[in-house]
Amino acid sequence: xxxxxxxxxxxxxxxxxxxxxxxxxxxxxxxxxxxxxxxxxxxxxxxxxxxxxxxxxxxxxxxxxxxxxxxxxxxxxxxxxxxxxxxxxxxxxxxxxxxxxxxxxxxxxxxxxxxxxxxxxxxxxxxxxxxxxxxxxxxxxxxxxxxxxxxxxxxxxxxxxxxxxxxxxxxxxxxxxxxxxxxxxxxxxxxxxxxxxxxxxxxxxxxxxxxxxxxxxxxxxxxxxxxxxxxxxxxxxxxxxxxxxxxxxxxxxxxxxxxxxx
Amino acid sequence: xxxxxxxxxxxxxxxxxxxxxxxxxxxxxxxxxxxxxxxxxxxxxxxxxxxxxxxxxxxxxxxxxxxxxxxxxxxxxxxxxxxxxxxxxxxxxxxxxxxxxxxxxxxxxxxxxxxxxxxxxxxxxxxxxxxxxxxxxxxxxxxxxxxxxxxxxxxxxxxxxxxxxxxxxxxxxxxxxxxxxxxxxxxxxxxxxxxxxxxxxxxxxxxxxxxxxxxxxxxxxxxxxxxxxxxxxxxxxxxxxxxxxxxxxxxxxxxxxxxxxxxxxxxxxxxxxxxxxxxxxxxxx
Numbered sequence: 001x002x003x004x005x006x007x008x009x010x011x012x013x014x015x016x017x018x019x020x021x022x023x024x025x026x027x028x029x030x031x032x033x034x035x036x037x038x039x040x041x042x043x044x045x046x047x048x049x050x051x052x053x054x055x056x057x058x059x060x061x062x063x064x065x066x067x068x069x070x071x072x073x074x075x076x077x078x079x080x081x082x083x084x085x086x087x088x089x090x091x092x093x094x095x096x097x098x099x100x101x102x103x104x105x106x107x108x109x110x111x112x113x114x115x116x117x118x119x120x121x122x123x124x125x126x127x128x129x130x131x132x133x134x135x136x137x138x139x140x141x142x143x144x145x146x147x148x149x150x151x152x153x154x155x156x157x158x159x160x161x162x163x164x165x166x167x168x169x170x171x172x173x174x175x176x177x178x179x180x181x182x183x184x185x186x187x188x189x190x191x192x193x194x195x196x197x198x199x200x201x202x203x204x205x206x207x208x209x210x211x212x213x214x215x216x217x218x219x220x221x222x223x224x225x226x227x228x229x230x231x232x233x234x235x236x237x238x239x240x241x242x243x244x245x246x247x248x249x250x251x252x253x254x255x256x257x258x259x260x261x262x
Numbered sequence: 263x264x265x266x267x268x269x270x271x272x273x274x275x276x277x278x279x280x281x282x283x284x285x286x287x288x289x290x291x292x293x294x295x296x297x298x299x300x301x302x303x304x305x306x307x308x309x310x311x312x313x314x315x316x317x318x319x320x321x322x323x324x325x326x327x328x329x330x331x332x333x334x335x336x337x338x339x340x341x342x343x344x345x346x347x348x349x350x351x352x353x354x355x356x357x358x359x360x361x362x363x364x365x366x367x368x369x370x371x372x373x374x375x376x377x378x379x380x381x382x383x384x385x386x387x388x389x390x391x392x393x394x395x396x397x398x399x400x401x402x403x404x405x406x407x408x409x410x411x412x413x414x415x416x417x418x419x420x421x422x423x424x425x426x427x428x429x430x431x432x433x434x435x436x437x438x439x440x441x442x443x444x445x446x447x448x449x450x451x452x453x454x455x456x457x458x459x460x461x462x463x464x465x466x467x468x469x470x471x472x473x474x475x476x477x478x479x480x481x482x483x484x485x486x487x488x489x490x491x492x493x494x495x496x497x498x499x500x501x502x503x504x505x506x507x508x509x510x511x512x513x514x515x516x517x518x519x520x521x522x523x524x525x526x527x528x529x530x531x532x533x534x535x536x537x538x539x540x541x542x543x544x545x546x547x
Contacts, residue, residue, distance in 0.1 A: 014278075017282075045468075046469070046494055047494070048494055048495065049491065051481070133471070133475065133478065194451060196452060197452070197453045229485075234482060234485075241478075242477075242478050244474075
């Protein structure tokens, strides 16, 4: 071996050592991505979680608003018996909403009937999975109902109506509009948000965040729904669980998975 | 060899040299004032803690512990491993339940002092919850006149603190190692971070079922506090680079929990026995 080839061999060894060190220091092991395993249904990638309240047919779940309101929103999600999940494609269910003013007088009552579907069996299937620990992932698409009353109301009772065959339970979430004092307060609220939050708030707008007007910013803030919880004691007056939402194939379907099921 | 090839080879060597230098000389902000254990010392420390956690009253681990610089104090229901007076080398402080631990949980606070109240909180949870073990730093995170050592235990891989957590996990493979941290809501970049009181994580971006169970328990038990799960509803403070979490995952232990707590929640936990009871019950569940 000549001196030059010996030098080349040393250089190559150094290169190999350096490459090994670099690979070791940059390996994903240090970033914590080596997860402890998938959660829920195999291969499901969780995206978000939300508190939901289980409806009862005999006991009303009461939601109290932070101030008298004329608008309220309810999101409902039917939980399907696992044995019925593959056999069916859609299931009917219903719930009754009663609105009360601050004196406890009923200002309105509506029965809402809706249908939840298996997201994979929709005409245009969506890659969306909902999951509740202890129940599983046979949870159908959710529906929304907005209640409006000319007389302001301060509380809302929701009771489940006898569900159709296959529906194990109905979970709901309730919302009120975020209270805003005036236009200036709305714009100030908007400006106090971080850049990322502002971008998120106006993501439905065709223009970038920096191009929208103050009036549009105000509208974004005053039309924000805020979740409210039920009153009473957990387990006695209401039942609660955590609903996880995720996808099975994150690369194929990431943002706006819920947008497909209004 | 053409001129272009030579330039390419030299550029390649420069790049490799930079990579080597970067891996050999980490930034100053990551500099640690701890003595790093060698691989064999680390193995001995892990074995020592494994024996100590399994049977604190046995003599077998005590001599190695003393020769590593620990002072052993035996109390009625727990054994304490501390540094001797004036010897502040940052080995850490460890409490081991002598017998009858009500739950296989180790509660730790690697940043006691800089993350206010976390050390006191770990000690209270250990005592009141009857937990199996507790541990925290004995040297400050930043350089000080009072102590010759300093540094971030959560980044010190070859350290007694890491050996303590892995040793604990070997004895209680189904147990839980909880790391308490504190965060400043005002310094968070996201609205979710600013609104959070607790951010729980298992140190990965794929939270496991045990972490979800814990987060649900905390959400239900502490309804007036905002409990967030990394990365589902808070995209920061997930402890992804935490070396104890990493070491535990490497040995197949799935019970690592990284809990970031706001100052208001830490103060409330110190003041309210009820809240502490709910908190520790969730850790034990």
